[in-house]
Amino acid sequence: MSLPNGQGTHKSESVEELKLAAVTELDSADSSERLESWRVDFLGRKGRLTALLRGLGSLDIGERKVIGAGANRLRDELESLYEDRVNQSKSSQVSVGSIDITLPGRKPTLGGLHPSTQMIREITQAFNEMGFQTVEGPEVELEKYNFDMLNIPADHPARDQWDTIWVDSDTHNDVLLRTHTSPMQARVMEQGDPPIRVIVPGKCYRYESTDATHEWHFNQVEGLAVDEGITFADLKGTLYEFARRIFGSTRKVRFRCDFFPFVEPGVDMSIEWNGDWIEILGAGMVHPKVLEYAGYDSAKYTGFAFGMGPERISMLRNEITDIRHFFSNDLRFLTQF
Ligand code: DAH
Numbered sequence: 001m002s003l004p005n006g007q008g009t010h011k012s013e014s015v016e017e018l019k020l021a022a023v024t025e026l027d028s029a030d031s032s033e034r035l036e037s038w039r040v041d042f043l044g045r046k047g048r049l050t051a052l053l054r055g056l057g058s059l060d061i062g063e064r065k066v067i068g069a070g071a072n073r074l075r076d077e078l079e080s081l082y083e084d085r086v087n088q089s090k091s092s093q094v095s096v097g098s099i100d101i102t103l104p105g106r107k108p109t110l111g112g113l114h115p116s117t118q119m120i121r122e123i124t125q126a127f128n129e130m131g132f133q134t135v136e137g138p139e140v141e142l143e144k145y146n147f148d149m150l151n152i153p154a155d156h157p158a159r160d161q162w163d164t165i166w167v168d169s170d171t172h173n174d175v176l177l178r179t180h181t182s183p184m185q186a187r188v189m190e191q192g193d194p195p196i197r198v199i200v201p202g203k204c205y206r207y208e209s210t211d212a213t214h215e216w217h218f219n220q221v222e223g224l225a226v227d228e229g230i231t232f233a234d235l236k237g238t239l240y241e242f243a244r245r246i247f248g249s250t251r252k253v254r255f256r257c258d259f260f261p262f263v264e265p266g267v268d269m270s271i272e273w274n275g276d277w278i279e280i281l282g283a284g285m286v287h288p289k290v291l292e293y294a295g296y297d298s299a300k301y302t303g304f305a306f307g308m309g310p311e312r313i314s315m316l317r318n319e320i321t322d323i324r325h326f327f328s329n330d331l332r333f334l335t336q337f
Helices: 015-027 032-043 048-058 061-098 115-128 157-161 183-191 232-247 288-293 310-318 323-327
Strands: 140-142 175-177 196-205 217-227 253-258 263-273 276-286 302-308
Touching (some): 015 061, 032 048, 048 061, 115 196, 115 310, 217 232, 276 288, 276 310, 302 310
Antiparallel strands (some): 140 175, 196 217
């Protein structure tokens, strides 16, 4: 049913038409400005509902009653819908207000490689480029590989160098957490024939108290090369080249005699650092007994081996004063790398 109407552009709106228009437009009023203009347009003094009510005067009494009642109900309905919307937008403004939606989004925190891992990768890559293959071995190791096959017999005082964490077991008393990566020398030789060139990164464990330069768990990187005719000159050339890659081409390097039961002769290698000599690794020519234990003919084959601590090297290069930082999971430390 349509009504004559002298006002606005909505000349002859029925109650139903007006209702449909009002509800649809209220639905899409998504700002307080649009809500207010909706109110003026539909409920205001010169609005569409008022216009409809004014038009009632020109109807006969019967129609006027019916349509008038409908129009009044519509007004109540629209007023309450409008209030609801206003309340709704007030409460959503509170929550919008507590977040500044104009700020750029927060960057997700990206993880990175642990500084030990970064150092290990740098070291292994240097040796990979010199023809060494990366292999890994068990952290829970047999006494046989950790000591015996490396020429460190039971009850030999040399064992005391490696304070050992034994794994308690009813059936075995020869299982331990490896104290160094050297047992992989024996495992690799046992499993394959020369020529061998491997680099072995991995975790090691020792039963000792911690301080700024000692941890009870840490990483090592072991190296082994075995073939016919390998000499001490090969050892020196390889380790010089390694030091140049990790510490720069002008770095001075020094070898001195040292004792490790699985090499003969044994050395330690130091680099010059701020006027001091800092020891960075142990090395030597693989002991003939170690070759023989692994089933190699020590008259035919020779080799060299070396072992180093990547955390120690990272400490030197990055001026880190306490090895315990590596394993304390403190983001203030870790995010610097
Ligand atoms: N395994 C030794 C340690 O933990 C380090 C080492 C010294 C490894 C000399 C070697 C080596 O391969 O030749 O102290």
